[in-house]
Amino acid sequence: MKLLRHGPAGAEKPALVDSDGKIRDLSGLVADIGGDVLSDAGLARIAAADLKTLPEVSPGRIGPCVAGTRKFICVGLNYSDHAKETGKAPPEEPILFMKATSAIVGPNDEVEIPRGSVKADWEVELGIVIGTRAKYVSEDKALDHVAGYCVVNDVSERAFQSERGGQWTKGKSHDTFGPIGPYLVTRDEVPDPQNLALWLDVDGVRRQTGTTANMIFGVRHLVSYISQFMTLEPGDIIATGTPPGVGLGIKPEPVFLKVGQVMTLGIEGLGDQRQQTIEAKD
Known part of the structure; x- marks a missing residue:
């Protein structure tokens, strides 16, 4: 999967690039691309979703691809x-x-x-x-x-x-x-x-x-x-x-x-x- 975060700095939302190259909003599925979402189980939950049902977005600004980096x-x-x-x-x-x-x-x-x-x-x-x-x-x-x-x-x-x-x-x-x-x-x-x-x-x-x-x-x-x-x-x-x-x-x-x-x-x-x-x- 290709995961990304989009929106104004400090207020980015999670998203994903689907198989057709469309960007799908993940806000209804995960809070952000970080923490437990990055575990195998968290990523598997995203992969199991029916991406075609998720809203398509025009991202504008692309933010850092990971949230909550401590090191x-x-x-x-x-x-x-x-x-x-x-x-x-x-x-x-x-x-x-x-x-x-x-x-x-x-x-x-x-x-x-x-x-x-x-x-x-x-x-x-x-x-x-x-x-x-x-x-x-x-x-x-x-x-x-x-x-x-x-x-x-x-x-x-x-x-x-x-x-x-x-x-x-x-x-x-x-x-x-x-x-x-x-x-x-x-x-x-x-x-x-x-x-x-x-x-x-x-x-x-x-x-x-x-x-x-x-x-x-x-x-x-x-x-x-x-x-x-x-x-x-x-x-x-x-x-x-x-x-x-x-x-x-x-x-x-x-x-x-x-x-x-x-x-x-x-x-x-x-x-x-x-x-x-x-x-x-x-």
Whole structure:
């Protein structure tokens, strides 16, 4: 299933894309796309519904595809070809950092360039959406705790990230730095998350082209590994790293985002995003 949330920010309603590509309102069936709805039982209840009887909607704004996210966990340098472009050795264990949940916005919402920014950057990433509580899970059970997958743009400010005291979170957490969606695609529709094409353009110029096959640590390993350090809860998101082509890695000179540019990005089977950059708001 392709689940989504639509409507004004903070007042989104749950919906689903049916087999004909029509968007059907789920408000009469579930309160939102989050919590227990993300469990296997919750998703099965939606799948069992007669979708043709649900109201068709014209969604307007598409919101973040998941509600109630408590942790937004990111993985650094998780593509062998991206690690190479940064000049760093591939990590021996996953590099983890947190992105503020207040950075989460819809897939086509505007992205703010922070005040004082000189190195704003883009990163298309596969997002894992947790469906059921995961603590100390094994790799062979890891996918049982995954509701599905989504597109993430892990927008970053490299100067804040690396030149302001070494705190990656500073460069990752500005408001709007976490577009997710448009869809939460349930795991049954993604039989192999390690075989998905990713891409990102800036102003129509292709910047990133990659495949999740080049992940150093795959989805199963990441869910299991992270669950050894913290409990993963329904609605938590894991951004799994980015392929090469980020602005920081462009030769001979890095290229960074400025106000008035447009990012378009997507992942095979998971949908596309489009964001225009604007000046940061109060």
